[in-house]
Amino acid sequence: MIAFLGGALASFGFFFLPVIEIKPNRLASGLPVGLLEIPGDLRYLLLFLLALTPVMLAFMSDRNRRGWALVTVGNLIIILTLYLPALAGNAYLIGAEALFEAGTRISNPRILSSAAIAVGLAGGGIVLFAGLLDLERSGASRLVRGLAGAVGALVVVLMLAGGTLDVYSIMVEYHSRGETLALRFLEHIVFVLVALVAGLIVGIALGLWASRDAKAEDAILYTVGIIQTIPSLALFGILLVPLARLGDSHFLSMARDWLLLAAIALAAALVLRRLHARLPERARQFALIAVFILALIPLSLLAVLIIAFGFEVVLTVLTTAELASMRSVTFLALVLFPVFVWAGKRFDLERMLPHFQRVHFLPLLVAVLGALILLAQGAGKLLGNSELAELTIRDFGVSGIGTAPAIIALTLYSLLPLVRNTYAGLKNIDPAIIDSGKGMGFTAAQSFFRIELPLAFPVIMAGVRNAAISLVGIAAVASIIGAGALGDFILLGVNSTSIDQILLGAVPAVLLAVIMDAGLKLLEGLLTSPGIRQA
Amino acid sequence: MIEFKDVIKEYPNGFRAVDNLNLTVHDGEICVLIGPSGCGKTTALRMVNRLIDVTRGEILIDGQPNDEFEPEILRRQIGYAIQQIGLLPHMTIRDNVAIVPRLLDWDEDRIRQRVDLLLDMVGIDPSIHGDKYPRQLSGGQQQRVGVARALGADPPLMLMDEPFGAVDPITRAILQEEFLQIQQEVSKTIIFVTHDIDEAIYMGDRIALLRAGRLVQYDSPDDLLAKPRDDFVREFVGADRSLKRLHLISVKDSMINNVPRCAQGASLDELAQCMDEHRANNVFIIDENSGKLLGWAERSAVESGAAPEEVINYAPTSIAVAEDATAREALSVLLSHSFDLTPVIDANGILTGGVSIQRLQDLVEAPGIHAAAQRERGQ
Ligand SMILES: Nc1ncnc2c1ncn2[C@@H]1O[C@H](COP(=O)(O)OP(=O)(O)O)[C@@H](O)[C@H]1O
Ligand SMILES: [Mg+2]
Numbered sequence: 001m002i003a004f005l006g007g008a009l010a011s012f013g014f015f016f017l018p019v020i021e022i023k024p025n026r027l028a029s030g031l032p033v034g035l036l037e038i039p040g041d042l043r044y045l046l047l048f049l050l051a052l053t054p055v056m057l058a059f060m061s062d063r064n065r066r067g068w069a070l071v072t073v074g075n076l077i078i079i080l081t082l083y084l085p086a087l088a089g090n091a092y093l094i095g096a097e098a099l100f101e102a103g104t105r106i107s108n109p110r111i112l113s114s115a116a117i118a119v120g121l122a123g124g125g126i127v128l129f130a131g132l133l134d135l136e137r138s139g140a141s142r143l144v145r146g147l148a149g150a151v152g153a154l155v156v157v158l159m160l161a162g163g164t165l166d167v168y169s170i171m172v173e174y175h176s177r178g179e180t181l182a183l184r185f186l187e188h189i190v191f192v193l194v195a196l197v198a199g200l201i202v203g204i205a206l207g208l209w210a211s212r213d214a215k216a217e218d219a220i221l222y223t224v225g226i227i228q229t230i231p232s233l234a235l236f237g238i239l240l241v242p243l244a245r246l247g248d249s250h251f252l253s254m255a256r257d258w259l260l261l262a263a264i265a266l267a268a269a270l271v272l273r274r275l276h277a278r279l280p281e282r283a284r285q286f287a288l289i290a291v292f293i294l295a296l297i298p299l300s301l302l303a304v305l306i307i308a309f310g311f312e313v314v315l316t317v318l319t320t321a322e323l324a325s326m327r328s329v330t331f332l333a334l335v336l337f338p339v340f341v342w343a344g345k346r347f348d349l350e351r352m353l354p355h356f357q358r359v360h361f362l363p364l365l366v367a368v369l370g371a372l373i374l375l376a377q378g379a380g381k382l383l384g385n386s387e388l389a390e391l392t393i394r395d396f397g398v399s400g401i402g403t404a405p406a407i408i409a410l411t412l413y414s415l416l417p418l419v420r421n422t423y424a425g426l427k428n429i430d431p432a433i434i435d436s437g438k439g440m441g442f443t444a445a446q447s448f449f450r451i452e453l454p455l456a457f458p459v460i461m462a463g464v465r466n467a468a469i470s471l472v473g474i475a476a477v478a479s480i481i482g483a484g485a486l487g488d489f490i491l492l493g494v495n496s497t498s499i500d501q502i503l504l505g506a507v508p509a510v511l512l513a514v515i516m517d518a519g520l521k522l523l524e525g526l527l528t529s530p531g532i533r534q535a
Numbered sequence: 536m537i538e539f540k541d542v543i544k545e546y547p548n549g550f551r552a553v554d555n556l557n558l559t560v561h562d563g564e565i566c567v568l569i570g571p572s573g574c575g576k577t578t579a580l581r582m583v584n585r586l587i588d589v590t591r592g593e594i595l596i597d598g599q600p601n602d603e604f605e606p607e608i609l610r611r612q613i614g615y616a617i618q619q620i621g622l623l624p625h626m627t628i629r630d631n632v633a634i635v636p637r638l639l640d641w642d643e644d645r646i647r648q649r650v651d652l653l654l655d656m657v658g659i660d661p662s663i664h665g666d667k668y669p670r671q672l673s674g675g676q677q678q679r680v681g682v683a684r685a686l687g688a689d690p691p692l693m694l695m696d697e698p699f700g701a702v703d704p705i706t707r708a709i710l711q712e713e714f715l716q717i718q719q720e721v722s723k724t725i726i727f728v729t730h731d732i733d734e735a736i737y738m739g740d741r742i743a744l745l746r747a748g749r750l751v752q753y754d755s756p757d758d759l760l761a762k763p764r765d766d767f768v769r770e771f772v773g774a775d776r777s778l779k780r781l782h783l784i785s786v787k788d789s790m791i792n793n794v795p796r797c798a799q800g801a802s803l804d805e806l807a808q809c810m811d812e813h814r815a816n817n818v819f820i821i822d823e824n825s826g827k828l829l830g831w832a833e834r835s836a837v838e839s840g841a842a843p844e845e846v847i848n849y850a851p852t853s854i855a856v857a858e859d860a861t862a863r864e865a866l867s868v869l870l871s872h873s874f875d876l877t878p879v880i881d882a883n884g885i886l887t888g889g890v891s892i893q894r895l896q897d898l899v900e901a902p903g904i905h906a907a908a909q910r911e912r913g914q
Contacts, residue, residue, distance in 0.1 A: 436621025441611035529625035531668030
């Protein structure tokens with residue numbers, strides 16, 4: 001029945017809708033051509049007839065044979081839907097001068113895929129899917145089904161690589177801007193990954209905190225919820241002003257300001273601790289949230305610095321020609337490896353966790369970091385290093401436009417699904433399981449890493465996938481503040497009403513989202529214990 | 536040995552869940568904490584391994600206050616089993632049982648051996664179920680694994696909070712019996728929480744009855760039934776406490792040897808004379824050589840003058856109880872026949888004695904003479 005729908009859809013498309021538009025250049029509007037209008041060659045009719053066959057095949061009774069027939073037809077529809085119009089398009093373009101009015105500028109002529117191609121691909125996909133469903137029911141193995149399903153996509157990839165489809169406008173665009181595309185794509189990936197990792201660290205910490213501390217629970221969940229409701233464009237804009245000022249300040253003055261803020265937060269925390277017991281319930285809640293926000297300011301400033309700095313490093317390593325060479329990567333790895341090992345040993349997470357679980361860790365952290373900055377400042381003075389004093393935060397990659405606000409905004413956006421899912425995952429664990437673990441002698445950290453995290457893992461991963469996919473989308477908006485990434489193409493395309501450019505940005509973004517989702521799902525499957533996997 | 540010394544627990548809201556508890560649990564004993572819901576059993580139990588802090592007083596383990604240990608170190612040396620079992624669902628059965636040994640850094644070979652031994656002990660075949668996950672086992676099997684896990688690192692002490700509370704009555708009875716057998720072998724010092732008086736009587740060497748955080752009575756099961764301290768205890772153990780006591784006494788302890796019996800082939804006169812001697816209304820017929828119980832004869836039949844062969848009813852086993860049965864079973868047989876006493880036979884079917892209603896009455900009324908009976912029953 002599904003196959004029937006797919007076949008009907010595809011043949012309807014080929015019959016009624018234009019397959020391609022022929023365009024003389026990027027900007028001019030094109031001439032629409034339908035499948036049955038393509039003159040001279042009967043093979044185009046073949047596609048139409050092919051699309052009709054599933055309508056008949058749908059009534060076959062032998063499941064296995066019907067499955068294979070549908071898979072074959074589905075794959076063929078997909079391949080031919082892309083291939084035949086390209087062939088026809090090529091023929092048109094050879095005689096392009098004759099097609100258009102005299103005086104039309106012809107540069108990089110191309111064919112724009114039109115509605116029928118989309119409908120044809122969808123129809124072919126549905127037929128293929130129906131076939132795979134039949135095969136699954138008749139007991140074909142996973143591998144066989146995977147291969148059967150991938151044949152069409154594989155041929156399309158081969159055709160793409162071999163240049164057969166170069167006549168499509170998106171490919172023309174790709175060929176003229178391929179190198180920037182690669183860079184923007186890379187930027188996009190790095191954006192999403194950096195924000196995801198930063199969001200993961202902050203999100204899991206906040207989720208853990210919310211699940212442990214009834215007092216902070218509402219404040220945390222409410223805050224991340226509110227962040228999510230700010231339109232992305234507005235959030236980028238909001239970050240513009242403070243970050244621009246931040247970027248212009250000198251390192252030393254910045255350090256001074258930061259210390260001041262930290263001291264205020266620390267003092268407030270200490271005062272609250274003193275008064276805590278004496279305050280009425282309401283006021284206690286209020287004071288707690290106030291101190292929380294006060295402490296958050298210096299902390300998030302520091303996070304901005306670290307994340308932006310880390311991003312600069314990552315992007316430099318990935319995009320600089322010298323660094324990309326095999327030798328320097330190896331060198332880098334050799335240098336970094338012992339550092340990571342050392343850091344891993346030094347900061348035994350399991351042992352550190354109990355401290356993080358206390359609310360008091362905030363002021364403590366603020367104090368420690370303040371001391372560190374003071375030290376750095378003192379060292380700079382001692383060494384008579386005036387460069388340190390001249391340093392602005394912009395040297396660390398922080399400014400109102402560009403990567404810093406993009407990364408920060410993306411990190412903030414990733415928080416809601418991450419915090420919410422971590423919180424829900426941890427809260428939903430049967431308390432008896434945690435109690436029995438505690439009763440057997442697990443320490444708090446062991447309980448977290450060996451019981452709670454593994455049990456909450458599938459739920460957290462669902463949040464990660466959710467965050468990753470939405471980040472791919474929001475990262476495209478980031479180019480508005482000059483951050484780069486795939487949004488550049490989309491913006492350009494919108495400005496010049498060039499659908500090719502929009503597609504050039506959008507298609508890789510969609511692919512990226514699909515691939516990340518599949519990859520994370522695979523990871524989730526591999527790392528989830530069979531004892532808690534959904535059947 | 537575990538000692539509660541003037542232990543008080545006040546929750547932060549001011550509620551006093553345990554009030555001045557003094558209690559000593561001796562080595563190798565099962566001490567059952569029982570009482571109505573909310574009386575502080577769980578609170579008392581969880582203070583031993585410091586899952587809950589004591590407000591005042593102290594708890595000594597082998598003479599040492601339990602707050603002298605790091606909580607985690609202490610807990611690894613005390614077995615812990617709870618009603619909800621709390622098996623870790625993401626770990627296999629083997630890994631679950633291996634948790635405490637792993638926390639104690641045993642080497643893997645030793646852990647493997649220990650785990651398989653324990654699973655065998657609780658009746659779970661490690662080669663079939665060892666690599667399964669908890670959700671693949673039935674409730675009863677999970678409870679067994681929970682017990683095996685509590686025994687994991689061979690701790691001298693065990694805390695069990697309604698460990699068999701979540702299974703059906705039949706499975707529970709089986710688990711109770713099996714656990715007593717295991718206890719025979721391992722002889723742990725156990726605090727066992729339950730709200731089921733029958734379980735307490737069956738499992739406990741001593742029973743501590745709590746009410747609103749206070750210890751009302753701490754006695755052997757038999758003494759608790761025989762000498763309830765006040766109306767609360769009397770009501771809690773139930774109106775059928777006499778029957779329950781009979782459950783604690785074995786036939787062997789309650790039977791008399793003086794039973795009217797005649798060899799097969801005795802004359803009617805001999806039968807009548809035997810009954811007269813015992814002032815009984817029936818006489819049991821045994822095999823002359825082996826002494827096996829064969830049947831019985833009624834006074835009315837004997838006096839009717841029928842042939843000797845016709846007055847004897849042959850049905851040796853259904854009218855008798857075994858020596859290792861409880862007095863309660865003897866009573867049950869007694870009630871279903873109109874005998875003066877229930878004949879008792881040994882493993883070979885030989886008539887060794889009898890239990891009369893008079894005798895049972897004496898036993899139930901005599902306070903605590905058979906405190907030791909329950910111990911013997913277990914052996
Ligand atoms: N964390 C707590 N705060 C306040 N009261 C508690 C707390 N935990 C238990 N209680 C109260 O203490 C009493 C004893 O609880 P518990 O020891 O669990 O009883 P039980 O005998 O049923 O095991 C109950 O009335 C219970 O409501
Ligand atoms: Mg309880």
